[in-house]
Every structure is written in structure tokens, then in C-alpha cells.
Amino acid sequence: MLIKSHTINGVTIAEIISDTIVIESVQDGLDLMGDVYYQGFDKVIMYEENITPDFFDLKTKIAGEILQKFSNYRIGLTIVGDFSKYESKSMKDFIFESNKTQHINFVTMLEEALENFSK
Template identity: 50%
Template sequence: MNFIDHTFKGKRIAEVELDGPAISSTEEGVDLLGNLYFNGFEAVILRHDQLHPDFFELRSGLAGDILQKFSNYRMKLAIVGHFQEVKSNALRDFIKESNRTGQIAFVSSIEEGLEQLG
């Protein structure tokens, strides 16, 4: 796993480059948090395909577990994808609420993610 280092509005933001499998467990999310802190980042951008598909099935609990860790450690997160096409009402509401609070943002581009996190 590599990071592209963005400095935006005075904040160090990591854009994750992932060469392996998607982040598929809470443990992998915690490992990512540790790497981010170790490298001095304040926020992170992930692409939706870097997360296991179960993340977007709210019943699995994966999203809640991982996002709770990011909130607990006050690491802002932007997830880049095409979320306007989401069919699940529960997921659409979850995305809307996440975007409202500002700790976790679901965005359509890296640039939008930088704006949200910066």
C-alpha cells in the first residue's frame, strides 16, 4: 500500500494506492489508520473499489465498524465513487448523513475529496 501525499489548505491528506485486495475487515482498517498516523497524515482518500463490496451492504456491519474507528481516531475520510446511482435507501440515507456530519464524506472525485477534507 502506497500513499500519494497531498497538502491541501495546510493539511496532509493521503490518497491510498492499493495494489492488493480491498480493505475487507476492521483489522485492515485499523492497520490503515496506524500507517496514516505513522506517516503524519491528517485525512485520507479511498476509492470505493478499495473497499470490500460488503462495506456497502450495511447489514454486514463492516462500514459501521471501520467508520467508527476512523471517527474514534479523528481521521477524516473521503470515499470516491459514483454514489448518485445507489439503489439502497438505507445506504443512500447513510451517505447523506455521513456527508452532513463532515467526518466521513462520500464524494465523486479526488478533487472533491480534497475540498471536503481540507
């Protein structure tokens, strides 16, 4: 796993780059959040392919638990990927509602993630 640093308007952003799944469980999400926080990052960009597919099945509750932790600790998170393949109405609603908060976002491109964090 590589952490690429971006700084926009004084905000430090960790872009997580990996060839493998980084978050398999809620604990992995907490560990990642702790790692980037202690390295001085304010926000995190993750890629969909680095998160267990179970995250995108809301019945597992993994997404809710991980995103709640990021919200509680006020660490912004953007997940970059193609979310059109998730056909469940509940997942589409979850993504829509998350994007409204501006704290947890689902976007299709890195540039979009960086632009969101620049606001």
C-alpha cells in the same frame, strides 16, 4: 498499495492508490488507519474499488465499525466512487448523514475530496 501525499492548508492527506482491495475487513481498516496516522497524515482518501463490496451492505456492519474508528480517532476519511448504484434506502441515508458530518464523506471525484478537506 501506494500512498500519495497531499498538503492543503497545513493538513496532510493520504490518498490510497491500489489495483486491489485494501480493506476487506474491519481489521484492515484499523491497520490502514494506524499506518497513515503513524506516517503523519491527518486525513485519508480511499477509492470505492479498494474497499470490499461488503462494506456497502450495511447488514454486514463493516462500514459502521470502520467509520466509527475513523471518527473516534479523528482521522477524516473520504471515499471516492460512484455511489448511485447502491439502491438501498438505508445506504443512501447512510451516505447522506455521513456527508453532513464533514468528517466522513462520500464523493464522486478526487477534486471534490481535496476541496472538502481544504475547508
